[in-house]
């Protein structure tokens with residue numbers, strides 16, 4: 167069971183959260199000008215990293231706010247939690 | 261290859277079973293192969309077998325970082341069926357089921373196929389409609405599929421609670437009688453033995469750490485046992501598909517998630533078919549040893565821990581105990597996890613890649629055991645001819661660019 171440190175509520179049980187997938191994927195600025203390949207990249211292609219991974223979570227059974235998290239997908243260690251819109255803290259930015 | 265038969269069994273009994281020949285060789289890797297298959301699970305081994313048998317390509321190595329079948333093949337709950345919604349999937353999975361039906365004879369290896377019937381339950385109006393649509397689609401594709409009322413279900417599975425007061429009322433089910441289970445290790449071992457017999461080198465305890473390329477085409481692989489040259493490299497590594505593709509700078513629409521299963525203590529025969537429910541996220545069958553084999557949904561977060569999250573265990577047990585109240589007295593004996601590679605449309609990728617001579621077979625997610633023979637068949641064709649077989653052409657990587665997705669979330673949503 168993961169213990170996740172919500173930046174607004176503190177440490178809570180994994181069951182209170184929902185997963186939001188890879189973080190820092192930017193919605194294309196000019197969708198109408200996008201090629202099919204660029205759409206496929208935005209919609210479907212994912213890094214699926216083994217190791218440190220930057221991802222989004224939402225505290226759905228608590229404050230209902232989104233935040234970012236750095237987690238090691240090989241052993242589930244939570245390495246950092248930071249706010250939406252923020253860049254990853256130095257110790258976890260690749 | 262020494263054939264297995266009643267006579268060989270008797271002969272070996274006389275010598276106290278001490279003289280059975282090895283089922284396959286364990287050669288050192290050669291310097292070069294025509295085809296290197298990465299991953300010694302069912303899919304990789306079946307591919308090697310059909311490369312040799314259907315296409316006469318025998319200068320082939322299967323390279324496995326652990327032991328044969330030690331990935332998802334040996335961790336899965338072995339449900340086999342072909343009742344998928346769309347024509348593309350129905351054709352592919354049905355081809356596979358037909359191969360399964362003759363596989364023990366074909367490989368001279370008992371894979372213990374037991375066509376005991378697979379039930380998919382409906383718990384609400386939406387489930388009912390979805391199920392009827394799928395049953396009709398299956399029949400149009402020549403796949404056996406029938407509707408059962410709650411009374412039919414009670415008749416077939418007396419221990420299931422189908423009363424209207426049930427926490428998850430059972431409103432009907434689809435039944436595929438030809439569906440069932442098989443012995444997972446035996447599928448891997450049977451293909452390994454038969455491929456080895458045709459000259460394929462099976463190399464275990466050897467991890468691929470890099471994919472060598474020159475001018476946009478593969479030239480071999482880097483491994484923990486040295487460099488191996490190859491004209492073609494074919495990936496069949498399930499949960500690690502993204503990792504291997506990354507070595508050749510190929511981006512994939514795959515995410516890897518833990519998926520777990522568990523078994524109860526063994527009891528006398530009590531359940532003689534497979535029961536699955538998408539809505540409550542659980543499925544169950546009884547093994548030949550008497551254990552209740554139960555599987556759940558995937559962990560929603562991505563991950564490579566072959567373990568699985570605890571809340572999923574709880575959710576699964578809740579579903580099973582509501583469906584089968586008497587099973588609440590059973591004790592759980594073992595729990596384990598595998599890493600499944602899921603695609604956005606819950607369909608696999610069996611395809612060429614932008615890199616010449618590099619092929620990918622992955623994204624089977626929670627349901628690729630049933631596809632093992634068919635997947636090997638079409639993948640071998642794709643590798644040998646450098647062109648997709650008609651059965652896997654719709655499952656090419658390009659579908660994520662063209663938008664021709666094959667959405668099987670209804671037929672594949674719960675793990676199976």
Ligand SMILES: Cc1cc2nc3c(=O)[nH]c(=O)nc-3n(C[C@H](O)[C@H](O)[C@H](O)COP(=O)(O)OP(=O)(O)OC[C@H]3O[C@@H](n4cnc5c(N)ncnc54)[C@H](O)[C@@H]3O)c2cc1C
Nearest residue numbers: 299301303325331332333336337339468598628629630676
């Ligand atoms: C708990 C669970 C239950 C399931 N239940 C069902 C079910 O009931 N029915 C069904 O149809 N499907 C089911 N599945 C899915 C099914 O198990 C898989 O889709 C299928 O077995 C995949 O086979 P494979 O040969 O592609 O992969 P695997 O058997 O995982 O083989 C891949 C192999 O590649 C090796 N490998 C990885 N990286 C490297 C490397 N760098 N170098 C060398 N080798 C490498 C791994 O060690 C592994 O042995 C289930 C899966 C799980 C985890």
Ligand SMILES: [Zn+2]
Nearest residue numbers: 172175225229
């Ligand atoms: Zn919170």
